[in-house]
Amino acid sequence: MYNIEEIKNTIICGDCLEEMKKIPDNSIDTIITSPPYWSCRSYLPENDKRKKLEIGLEDHPQQYIDKIVKISSECMRVLKKTGVFFLNLGDVFYTSTHQGGYDRLNKEFNKIYNHRVNIRGKYKSNWFKQKSRLMLPQRIAISLQNKGFIIRDTIIWAKKITKYPEKTSIGTTMPFPVRDRFLPAFEYIFQIVKSPKYYFNLKLLKTQLKNSSIIRFQTPIVPTYSDDNPHKKSLQGVEKYRKKFMIAKKGTDLNIQLKKELLDANPTNVVMFKVENQSTVPKGHYAKFPKALAEFFILAGCPEKGLVLDPFMGSGTTAVVAKKLGRNYIGIELNKSYCEIAEERLKAVDNSLNI
Secondary structure: OOOHHHHOOEEEEOOHHHHHOOOOOOOEEEEEEOOOOOOOOOOOOOOOOOHHHOOOOOOOHHHHHHHHHHHHHHHHHHEEEEEEEEEEEOOOEOOOOOOOOOOOOOHHHHHHHHHHHHHOOOOOEOOEOOOOEOOHHHHHHHHHHHOOOEEEEEEEEEOEEEEOOOOEEEEOOOOOOOOOOOOOOEEEEEEEEOOOOOOOOOHHHOEEOOHHHHHHHOOOOHHHOOOOOOOOOOOHHHHHHHHHHHHHHHOOOOOHHHHHHHOEEOOOOEEOOOOOOHHHOOOOOOOOOOHHHHHHHHHHHOOOOOEEEEOOOOOOHHHHHHHHOOOEEEEEEOOHHHHHHHHHHHHOOOOOOOO
């Protein structure tokens, strides 16, 4: 078993499941991670001794689900009772696909290409239908829920949003030549906890109130409901808030701080994160999530000087952001090249921070 103090602020190069078994119970404040998606990418060269440990190239989707549930259960074991686990999961369609074509010069790409063509569509059952979305994130979340863990929320990571009837869009996502469905432009991030009471701080993530909200707060709500309306009692709190807002707006009775708080709104569970230019992606790693994503969830779920774990560390984004924000980190990564990339990125972070 690891001494938690000795592995703080380190990258452990190894299999995440085996390494997490060595981490003490209830020792981690926040877990933020994104496991490899099923049948999408190959991250290790064919001659790598750890190839058999790689996740995402399973023959059957249920094998993938079982692995992620097992790893996630281990995450919940090491998570403190006051901790939060943010699990980013992607979905795929059960379709034999030729997307991207065949590349004679790239053997690793060809391996995952062959996996897509030969494995997707191989099995037949009620949920293995050609062109069917497999609903892998939901199946994993429900499996964890059945184990007794609390699925507190589902956050939608919106990459591109279509505005209609304007027929415009904001954001960006990978183009896909499909004609019988819409372009996928979001991913799931599940917020999972092990206790009804846990650390969560929205103060640094508050957003400005929209003008429409300000106008609405100036209009009495409760009188518009009949006395027998079951929602009327719950709306008394809204009416109290409205009155406070009106007092604060006039600058009387309430202090400046309260006025400031009243002018802020809680962030929603649909978020579009700022993305970095592709030129910032570390060489050799092409699935790095945005720094803004890591920052958002670290600020929400990890106290100052707390400990953040990413069991699928990749190129080290979670650790880099944790260090910048004055949090401690532990990263686990199977690919030795990615471990080296993460270490180099961490060296570039201002070492004057007290972490």
